[in-house]
Amino acid sequence: MLTMDFGPADLASVRFAISPLVEVWQSVRALQNPAAKALHLSWIADTNKRTRDLDLSMLYALQPPVGFSPDFIHPPPTTPLADFEDELAQMLSTPPEWIRYEVAHAQNCGEVPAVLRRFIDQPDVALIELRDLLRAYWRRALAPHWERIRAVLEGDVLYRARQNADGGAQRLFADIDRSVRFVENRLLVDKPWDVSMALNGRGLLFVPSVFSWPLLAVIDHGPWQPTMIYPARGSALLWEPVRSAPEALAALIGTRRASVLMSLDAPLSTTDLARRLGVTPGSVSQHLAVLREAGLISRHRVGRVVLYGRSSTGELLTTGH
Numbered sequence: 355m356l357t358m359d360f361g362p363a364d365l366a367s368v369r370f371a372i373s374p375l376v377e378v379w380q381s382v383r384a385l386q387n388p389a390a391k392a393l394h395l396s397w398i399a400d401t402n403k404r405t406r407d408l409d410l411s412m413l414y415a416l417q418p419p420v421g422f423s424p425d426f427i428h429p430p431p432t433t434p435l436a437d438f439e440d441e442l443a444q445m446l447s448t449p450p451e452w453i454r455y456e457v458a459h460a461q462n463c464g465e466v467p468a469v470l471r472r473f474i475d476q477p478d479v480a481l482i483e484l485r486d487l488l489r490a491y492w493r494r495a496l497a498p499h500w501e502r503i504r505a506v507l508e509g510d511v512l513y514r515a516r517q518n519a520d521g522g523a524q525r526l527f528a529d530i531d532r533s534v535r536f537v538e539n540r541l542l543v544d545k546p547w548d549v550s551m552a553l554n555g556r557g558l559l560f561v562p563s564v565f566s567w568p569l570l571a572v573i574d575h576g577p578w579q580p581t582m583i584y585p586a587r588g589s590a591l592l593w594e595p596v597r598s599a600p601e602a603l604a605a606l607i608g609t610r611r612a613s614v615l616m617s618l619d620a621p622l623s624t625t626d627l628a629r630r631l632g633v634t635p636g637s638v639s640q641h642l643a644v645l646r647e648a649g650l651i652s653r654h655r656v657g658r659v660v661l662y663g664r665s666s667t668g669e670l671l672t673t674g675h
Contacts, residue, residue, distance in 0.1 A: 356543040356572060357550040358558065358580065365523050365539075367557025370511045371431040375441035376583055377503065378492055379417050379428050380565035382410070386419040389568055396593050397499070404494040412487060415469050416460075420569075424456035427484070430559050430579040434511075435504075435659075438492060442485050450477040452576070501629055502592065503564055509620035510562040510586040512654050512661055530560070530584050531570045543572060543582075553580055562586035588620040603671060607648075614641045615650060616672055621661035 384390035385398060417423045426448040431441065457473040458466060466473075472480040496503065518526040527536040533544040541558070551574055559581040567585035574580055604612040610633075617630055624642065628635040642662055645651045650668035654661055664672065 355548055356545045356574060358541040358543070358574075359550070359552040360523075360539045360541065360558075361553065361555060363555040364553040364557050367555070368518075368523070368526070368560070369434075369557065370514055370560045370562070371434050371436060372504065372507045372511065373428065373431040373436045373441065373561050374438040374492070374496070374500070375436070375445070375488075376428045376431070376561050377507075377563055377565060378438075378488060378496060379413075379423075380563045380571075380583065381495060382413045382417045382491075383419055383569070384565040385410075386414060387569075390565065393567060393590055394565065394593065401495045405491060408487070408490055408494070410487075410491070411469050412484065413491065415467050416457075416484075422460040422462060424453070424460050425573045425576060425578050426453055426456055430573060430581040431561070442488065446481050446485060448481070453477040453481070456576070501626055505622045505626045506564055506588045506592055506620050507562050507586055508659060508661055509588055509622070509663070512621050512663070513587055514560070515654075530582070533570055534582075534584075543570070545572070549574060551575075551580070556580055558582065560584065564589040564592050591619055606671075607645075607650075610637075611641045611645060614638060615645060615664065615668055618651065618662060618664045618668070621654070621663035623659050623661055627662070 381401075384394055385401065391398060416427055426445060429441065429444045429448070432444075454474050454477060457470055461467075470480075472483070514526060517528070521528075524536055527534060527541060535542050556579060559579050561581060561583045562585070563583050564586050566583055567589055570585070571583040572581070573583075600612075603615070606612075607615070613631055614627060617627055622630070624635050624638050627638045627642075631638065642651065642653075645668070646653065646662075650665055650671065651662050652665050654663070
């Protein structure tokens with residue numbers, strides 16, 4: 355059991371962030387995890403084709419399907435929506451002695467695999483090789499889908515913000531994951547090891563991931579911000595095609611507005627909607643204004659992004675409940 359003790363300052367310092375680099379590494383784990391095929395079969399098949407000429411053995415060794423992995427490979431993001439290149443730069447700034455320690459520690463006292471020996475012998479050189487490989491993998495595996503993935507992650511963060519506003523920490527932590535519960539200012543996480551840690555005013559960072567299911571990852575030691583990487587809401591719908599609007603709904607509010615409303619299974623920005631529907635942002639904005647005036651959608655700001663989601667009335671019209 356992992357136990358995190360919260361003080362008053364820690365509850366006030368809970369925050370959420372979206373990390374492209376975390377998502378890269380969780381996707382590497384998904385490629386190796388048979389359970390991930392339940393959600394990501396089409397993406398796995400496509401990614402295996404796109405990356406067949408890349409040697410991913412270093413990535414697989416650093417991020418195995420189960421067990422420990424070094425934390426320096428995905429430093430906790432410092433901003434609500436991190437930039438991939440900024441995160442790579444932060445990874446490159448890791449002190450060599452900490453790289454050696456984490457790579458060795460992740461092997462649980464076993465021998466460091468040959469593909470990772472350079473992180474022990476020449477950590478600076480190994481980091482450059484890792485950066486270049488991550489860039490190549492990102493361009494092929496995640497960049498083509500990032501807008502869609504980011505929309506799901508932003509929708510999750512918006513949902514968590516509502517939970518926190520409505521019921522505080524108890525409500526916020528209630529459905530992060532079935533392995534997590536909040537009891538008397540302690541966050542309890544079911545893990546196969548016993549560790550107790552006091553946050554001591556550092557707070558806790560939550561990073562949603564569409565690829566982490568069914569595993570929940572925790573960064574709980576070292577110089578890093580205490581962090582929990584958890585499955586994002588809506589991950590199961592990520593690769594499903596946009597649903598067509600029912601004829602009755604299209605007749606009621608118009609075909610294009612019905613398509614906009616049907617697309618909001620997860621909160622999306624105007625730009626995301628425009629890309630998904632193949633229309634201009636200006637056109638989407640006009641439809642969103644009418645739908646909002648009719649009480650069918652609501653809007654919320656997450657950082658610098660405005661996200662639109664269906665209201666309870668809009669949900670009733672599109673799903674019947």
